[in-house]
Structures are given as structure tokens and as C-alpha cells.
Amino acid sequence: MLEKEEFITFKESLSKQNVRLVAVSKVHPASKIQTYYDFGQRVFGENRAQEMAEKYEQLPKDIKWHMIGPLQTNKVKYIIDFVDMIESVDRVKVLKEIHKRAKRIDRTVDVLLQLHIAEEEQKHGFTESEVRSIIETKEKFDHVNIRGLMGMATLTDDENKIRKEFNSLKDLFAQIKKEHPSWETFDILSMGMTGDYSIAIECGSNCVRIGSMIFGQRPKH
Numbered sequence: 001m002l003e004k005e006e007f008i009t010f011k012e013s014l015s016k017q018n019v020r021l022v023a024v025s026k027v028h029p030a031s032k033i034q035t036y037y038d039f040g041q042r043v044f045g046e047n048r049a050q051e052m053a054e055k056y057e058q059l060p061k062d063i064k065w066h067m068i069g070p071l072q073t074n075k076v077k078y079i080i081d082f083v084d085m086i087e088s089v090d091r092v093k094v095l096k097e098i099h100k101r102a103k104r105i106d107r108t109v110d111v112l113l114q115l116h117i118a119e120e121e122q123k124h125g126f127t128e129s130e131v132r133s134i135i136e137t138k139e140k141f142d143h144v145n146i147r148g149l150m151g152m153a154t155l156t157d158d159e160n161k162i163r164k165e166f167n168s169l170k171d172l173f174a175q176i177k178k179e180h181p182s183w184e185t186f187d188i189l190s191m192g193m194t195g196d197y198s199i200a201i202e203c204g205s206n207c208v209r210i211g212s213m214i215f216g217q218r219p220k221h
């Protein structure tokens with residue numbers, strides 16, 4: 001855990017660069033989240049729907065919960081009432097389910113489209129052409145607000161490789177913005193975690209998802 005001063009200094013350095021912080025609290029208990037809430041943090045990231053729903057019940061209601069893990073369609077119902085953003089939309093089926101459930105409760109939910117930019121097979125996400133075809137048909141999903149793109153780089157010490165992967169995502173983000181100049185809410189490029197956030201920011205990220213640096217090592221499940 002960081003001391004209050006350390007945390008605030010870190011957060012200020014990010015906001016000076018116009019980078020938002022998602023504090024990734026997955027696996028950690030509500031009490032630790034409360035500590036950072038008391039330091040002023042409001043945006044927390046979780047990767048399991050039920051765990052997020054339990055923490056939502058226990059913690060202050062002005063927390064903005066970001067889903068950052070692969071989401072099964074049958075889990076959308078656990079979070080649809082309160083989730084602030086679903087960053088990990090990686091299949092059209094999931095997008096449709098979010099739209100359907102959001103419409104039912106008359107909400108519009110912010111989402112990011114997750115791109116597969118890493119070499120590793122197990123990382124999730126769309127290809128560039130899949131993202132483009134979703135964007136062409138985005139009017140169909142009027143209870144979903146596509147706010148931008150998310151991606152994870154390969155876990156490697158090869159900085160050039162990480163940079164290349166982040167740059168490919170930044171380029172796609174910039175192209176889409178250019179092709180849709182009036183789409184003002186398409187404004188979030190979420191990339192960077194504890195190990196690679198500095199590179200991600202250099203490559204144009206404006207939203208970092210940081211867990212272990214803030215909360216310490218995650219206990220194993």
C-alpha cells in the first residue's frame with residue numbers, strides 16, 4: 001500500500017499529463033479500497049462481476065466501478081445497474097447483451113472496445129477490422145456509449161515490442177477520431193499497467209489501470 005502523500009503525488013503527476021487513474025482493486029478486500037477512497041480516489045477496476053457487485057454493496061456509492069476483465073454474457077446482469085464503464089468489451093455478443101440490459105433499465109453504459117494487440121494468445125480482444133465494423137453500426141447500440149479503446153501489451157522486458165503494440169492501438173484510436181470528427185465522446189485510450197504505464201503514457205494513453213503498484217502484490221486465488 002502507498003502512503004497518502006505518495007499516492008497523492010502519483011495521482012497529481014498523472015493528472016498533470018491528463019491521464020486518468022483506474023485503481024485496480026481486484027482480489028483485494030473492501031477495507032483496502034476504502035483506504036484509497038479516503039485518499040480521494042473514486043475510480044476502481046475489478047475483473048470479476050460478482051466480486052465487483054459485492055464490493056459495490058459494501059462501499060460508498062459514489063465509487064466509479066470499471067470492469068476490466070473478460071465478461072461473460074450471463075454475468076452482465078450482476079453489474080449493469082451500477083457499473084460506470086465496461087473497458088473489456090471483446091465480443092459483439094457482450095456488446096449486445098450490455099445494450100439489451102441497459103435498455104431495459106433505461107441506462108446508457110460507457111464502454112471501451114478491447115483490442116488484441118499482444119502476441120500472447122490468452123489476451124482477449126477484437127481485431128482492427130472488427131472494431132471498425134462495430135463502429136459503423138454503433139447506432140444500433142444506442143444504450144451503449146463507446147468511449148474509446150483498451151488494450152494490453154505483451155508481458156515482456158522488450159520495451160520496443162511494448163511500444164510497438166501501444167503505438168498500433170494509438171494509431172487506430174487517432175484514425176477513428178479523424179474519421180469521426182464530431183464524435184466528441186470517443187475520447188479514452190486505456191493502456192498501461194504497473195509494469196508498462198510510463199511507456200503507455202509516452203505512446204498516448206490517457207487512462208492507466210494500475211493494481212500492484214498501489215495495492216501491493218495480489219494474493220493468489
Ligand SMILES: *Cc1c(COP(=O)(O)O)cnc(C)c1O
Pocket residue numbers: 024026047068069152192193194195209210211212213
Ligand atoms: C490486473 C489488471 C491490471 C492491473 O495490473 P497491475 O500489473 O497489477 O497493475 C490492469 N489491466 C487489466 C486488464 C488487468 O486485468
